[in-house]
Amino acid sequence: MKKLSFLVLFLSLSRLGVAQSTDKDLIKEIYDAALQNGKSYAMLHDLCTKVGHRLSGSPGAAAAVEWGRHTMDDYGFDSVWLQPVMVPHWVRGQQEVGRVINSKKIGSKDLTILSLGGSIGTGPSGITANVIEVKSFDELKQHGQKNVQGKIVFFNRPMDATKINTFAAYGGAVEQRANGASEAAKLGAVAVIVRSMGLNNESYAHTGGVRYAPMVKQIPAVAISTQHADLLSKVLKDDRDLQFYLETHCESLEDAPSFNVIGEVKGSEYKDEIIVVSGHLDSWDVGQGAHDDGAGCVQAIEVLRLFKMMGYKPKRTIRAVLYMNEENGLRGGQKYAEVAKLKKENHLVAIESDRGGFTPRGFTMTGTESFKSKIRSWKPLLEPYDLWDFSQEGGGADIGPLGPLGTALIGFLPDSQRYFSYHHTQEDTIDKVDKRELELGSASMAALVFLIDRYGLK
Amino acid sequence: MKKLSFLVLFLSLSRLGVAQSTDKDLIKEIYDAALQNGKSYAMLHDLCTKVGHRLSGSPGAAAAVEWGRHTMDDYGFDSVWLQPVMVPHWVRGQQEVGRVINSKKIGSKDLTILSLGGSIGTGPSGITANVIEVKSFDELKQHGQKNVQGKIVFFNRPMDATKINTFAAYGGAVEQRANGASEAAKLGAVAVIVRSMGLNNESYAHTGGVRYAPMVKQIPAVAISTQHADLLSKVLKDDRDLQFYLETHCESLEDAPSFNVIGEVKGSEYKDEIIVVSGHLDSWDVGQGAHDDGAGCVQAIEVLRLFKMMGYKPKRTIRAVLYMNEENGLRGGQKYAEVAKLKKENHLVAIESDRGGFTPRGFTMTGTESFKSKIRSWKPLLEPYDLWDFSQEGGGADIGPLGPLGTALIGFLPDSQRYFSYHHTQEDTIDKVDKRELELGSASMAALVFLIDRYGLK
Numbered sequence: 050m051k052k053l054s055f056l057v058l059f060l061s062l063s064r065l066g067v068a069q070s071t072d073k074d075l076i077k078e079i080y081d082a083a084l085q086n087g088k089s090y091a092m093l094h095d096l097c098t099k100v101g102h103r104l105s106g107s108p109g110a111a112a113a114v115e116w117g118r119h120t121m122d123d124y125g126f127d128s129v130w131l132q133p134v135m136v137p138h139w140v141r142g143q144q145e146v147g148r149v150i151n152s153k154k155i156g157s158k159d160l161t162i163l164s165l166g167g168s169i170g171t172g173p174s175g176i177t178a179n180v181i182e183v184k185s186f187d188e189l190k191q192h193g194q195k196n197v198q199g200k201i202v203f204f205n206r207p208m209d210a211t212k213i214n215t216f217a218a219y220g221g222a223v224e225q226r227a228n229g230a231s232e233a234a235k236l237g238a239v240a241v242i243v244r245s246m247g248l249n250n251e252s253y254a255h256t257g258g259v260r261y262a263p264m265v266k267q268i269p270a271v272a273i274s275t276q277h278a279d280l281l282s283k284v285l286k287d288d289r290d291l292q293f294y295l296e297t298h299c300e301s302l303e304d305a306p307s308f309n310v311i312g313e314v315k316g317s318e319y320k321d322e323i324i325v326v327s328g329h330l331d332s333w334d335v336g337q338g339a340h341d342d343g344a345g346c347v348q349a350i351e352v353l354r355l356f357k358m359m360g361y362k363p364k365r366t367i368r369a370v371l372y373m374n375e376e377n378g379l380r381g382g383q384k385y386a387e388v389a390k391l392k393k394e395n396h397l398v399a400i401e402s403d404r405g406g407f408t409p410r411g412f413t414m415t416g417t418e419s420f421k422s423k424i425r426s427w428k429p430l431l432e433p434y435d436l437w438d439f440s441q442e443g444g445g446a447d448i449g450p451l452g453p454l455g456t457a458l459i460g461f462l463p464d465s466q467r468y469f470s471y472h473h474t475q476e477d478t479i480d481k482v483d484k485r486e487l488e489l490g491s492a493s494m495a496a497l498v499f500l501i502d503r504y505g506l507k
Numbered sequence: 508m509k510k511l512s513f514l515v516l517f518l519s520l521s522r523l524g525v526a527q528s529t530d531k532d533l534i535k536e537i538y539d540a541a542l543q544n545g546k547s548y549a550m551l552h553d554l555c556t557k558v559g560h561r562l563s564g565s566p567g568a569a570a571a572v573e574w575g576r577h578t579m580d581d582y583g584f585d586s587v588w589l590q591p592v593m594v595p596h597w598v599r600g601q602q603e604v605g606r607v608i609n610s611k612k613i614g615s616k617d618l619t620i621l622s623l624g625g626s627i628g629t630g631p632s633g634i635t636a637n638v639i640e641v642k643s644f645d646e647l648k649q650h651g652q653k654n655v656q657g658k659i660v661f662f663n664r665p666m667d668a669t670k671i672n673t674f675a676a677y678g679g680a681v682e683q684r685a686n687g688a689s690e691a692a693k694l695g696a697v698a699v700i701v702r703s704m705g706l707n708n709e710s711y712a713h714t715g716g717v718r719y720a721p722m723v724k725q726i727p728a729v730a731i732s733t734q735h736a737d738l739l740s741k742v743l744k745d746d747r748d749l750q751f752y753l754e755t756h757c758e759s760l761e762d763a764p765s766f767n768v769i770g771e772v773k774g775s776e777y778k779d780e781i782i783v784v785s786g787h788l789d790s791w792d793v794g795q796g797a798h799d800d801g802a803g804c805v806q807a808i809e810v811l812r813l814f815k816m817m818g819y820k821p822k823r824t825i826r827a828v829l830y831m832n833e834e835n836g837l838r839g840g841q842k843y844a845e846v847a848k849l850k851k852e853n854h855l856v857a858i859e860s861d862r863g864g865f866t867p868r869g870f871t872m873t874g875t876e877s878f879k880s881k882i883r884s885w886k887p888l889l890e891p892y893d894l895w896d897f898s899q900e901g902g903g904a905d906i907g908p909l910g911p912l913g914t915a916l917i918g919f920l921p922d923s924q925r926y927f928s929y930h931h932t933q934e935d936t937i938d939k940v941d942k943r944e945l946e947l948g949s950a951s952m953a954a955l956v957f958l959i960d961r962y963g964l965k
């Protein structure tokens with residue numbers, strides 16, 4: 050009896066040994082391929098320089114859809130298709146102006162502003178008004194209608210630089226950008242200027258979506274560079290009656306037709322179990338959308354390409370999904386989940402990369418405890434590649450709508466320190482991306498997909 | 508008895524609780540100060556743009572010494588002084604030429620080359636010779652004198668991109684640069700061209716030190732950009748009789764006087780126990796020496812400045828040391844240890860930052876097991892700041908000579924992915940440094956110094 054159980058133990062251990070060593074070897078093969086012959090950077094260079102920025106509904110977005118389809122077609126995935134989706138179509142229009150007028154301190158001076166996505170414009174005659182600076186919605190409410198009525202509200206609470214995780218700092222400040230316009234409008238403000246969501250002293254502004262509350266008057270909303278936010282705040286201290294001139298020409302047009310772009314490699318054993326790797330194809334209308342989120346798109350495509358290049362035939366079906374319209378509507382992610390539900394597709398897991406192409410550090414997870422334990426059980430295989438952080442909750446905006454269908458959600462988690470230097474700005478360009486960091490991200494996602502494909506999540 | 512031991516346990520635990528919480532608070536204070544009011548980036552900007560590159564013996568090095576002294580003087584450290592040291596004085600001289608002549612494939616074409624530091628020059632008439640490409644010293648030896656005599660040897664083994672730690676990749680290739688000239692000269696070669704120590708396809712070359720072996724004829728040694736290394740290799744395949752023209756004007760002058768720059772805050776309790784935080788002040792004569800190693804210098808200064816700003820009075824004496832001549836002689840590090848020995852100074856520990864100003868990940872250590880255990884016992888306090896890697900052996904080139912005096916050695920360990928894109932090149936400039944990543948490095952070093960200062964290493 051003792052002898053038998055020893056034998057069983059021995060056999061299990063050696064089988065484990067073989068499996069582990071094969072996993073180890075295959076994961077090394079994935080990383081070697083990515084680091085020696087990876088195409089993530091070349092793809093991203095292409096997308097950034099040939100297409101450039103690509104806000105939903107824009108010609109750039111249409112070009113990006115074609116870029117995605119052609120790129121995946123060229124790699125010869127089993128099938129590549131476009132999934133139609135109607136998207137919001139917001140346009141910035143001509144040159145925007147934000148001008149301090151006749152300040153006692155600095156005279157008249159143009160400041161660096163940038164309309165927030167989805168904002169209405171001021172129209173060609175602009176808005177001229179006094180400015181009231183606040184740091185929070187509470188402070189705004191304390192001022193009350195009598196102090197806010199007819200003014201431009203200047204939300205100037207900085208992101209908290211002491212947060213080590215910059216996404217936490219973003220989370221603590223972004224309500225000003227998202228909801229500030231409606232909060233101010235409730236008290237009669239005529240426009241809002243929001244301090245850019247950046248951690249440094251920067252000369253350029255960060256755009257990003259504004260969310261108008263239903264039944265509240267819509268007023269123009271612009272971001273101001275952190276440098277000029279500091280300047281404006283300083284000037285306002287001595288000159289409360291300062292006049293500010295704002296002129297923006299943005300507007301929302303009719304919804305436009307667009308597409309999610311999907312590439313697929315069919316599973317050999319469990320073809321009905323789908324693993325999604327994804328990023329979003331749209332970007333804001335400044336810069337090149339390199340880190341946000343060209344990086345995620347090329348990493349998703351690269352997972353399938355690496356497998357193909359290595360001759361690895363997945364047991365499960367793997368899809369690269371490039372969602373349209375993450376930035377100002379999430380219509381792509383919603384449409385994808387809607388179709389998945391309609392077709393009764395079984396999405397085992399969805400992974401999104403939407404935190405930039407920086408050095409990988411781990412994955413965030415949303416789902417059952419048993420799913421999380423399963424993923425964490427692979428830590429010993431992933432730690433040699435500096436994937437050490439499996440502790441955070443999270444997934445991705447576009448894959449969120451799959452959650453209610455029972456799909457486990459995973460977010461690729463790279464280093465966060467530089468992300469908010471580029472996010473939603475003219476600076477989010479290909480030269481800010483390091484090739485090795487980007488390719489390592491692709492390899493990290495591929496390694497995880499390989500393990501899920503091989504062992505499932507049960 | 509039971510009651511008593513319970514009481515003792517309770518008291519120890521609560522004391523531990525207090526100490527831990529104070530440590531935690533003080534470490535948070537350090538990080539908050541660095542992230543909100545850190546001066547590392549401003550200092551580095553100054554050094555890079557006002558001084559620029561600063562090879563030992565150059566006017567830039569002299570300016571950097573004054574920069575270091577003034578910077579620390581201005582911060583009001585207890586004392587700031589210069590420690591004299593004689594350094595090698597190598598100069599590059601006028602424009603260098605590396606030219607393929609009359610290749611069947613590409614005709615005549617100038618390639619991007621850069622003399623290795625310490626190399627002799629070809630003289631104004633240059634060297635014209637055939638080129639023989641090899642990947643290793645073994646391959647070179649197999650060719651033997653008959654194939655090498657009179658030729659230029661082209662060492663073209665790339666850094667191994669599959670190593671996740673790029674310093675391991677560097678370690679596996681750098682012998683070609685350091686020792687290639689002498690190995691080739693032993694077989695009668697007239698010069699060497701060495702593939703740049705870079706991981707990417709780059710248009711610029713990486714310099715770095717060549718070490719001539721004693722009693723072996725010295726021959727000119729240049730680096731070639733990775734892009735042109737690939738081109739030269741391709742051309743050589745079809746055209747073995749290719750002629751290459753090399754013209755360099757570098758030379759070694761007489762040793763020159765220079766200095767280590769030292770700033771000190773005196774300990775209040777154990778002033779004879781010295782903690783060194785350091786980087787090296789010299790750089791190669793291209794770029795601005797931003798990551799290598801301006802970053803280390805400003806981080807060392809910043810540790811003392813942060814303590815001063817916070818009003819933290821160290822129990823032990825803390826010195827910021829900016830070593831001269833790490834790149835081509837290590838004379839500064841040797842001199843510092845020599846003086847320490849002569850004065851019988853007790854250096855408890857020396858920390859060096861010389862791996863760039865990137866996101867921190869931990870510390871390397873060289874010393875006794877009990878020292879390493881002590882440092883690792885603080886991991887719970889440091890992990891919230893993403894310091895997780897305490898496993899690697901190492902210290903720093905400049906602090907190495909303190910090792911034999913019984914000093915424990917620590918190397919600051921940041922993310923390594925981007926380092927070799929800039930190392931020893933024209934690209935190592937301030938715009939490649941991220942402010943947050945740099946300041947986080949200073950805070951990480953300060954947090955560790957704080958713990959060592961408070962608890963010692965026993």
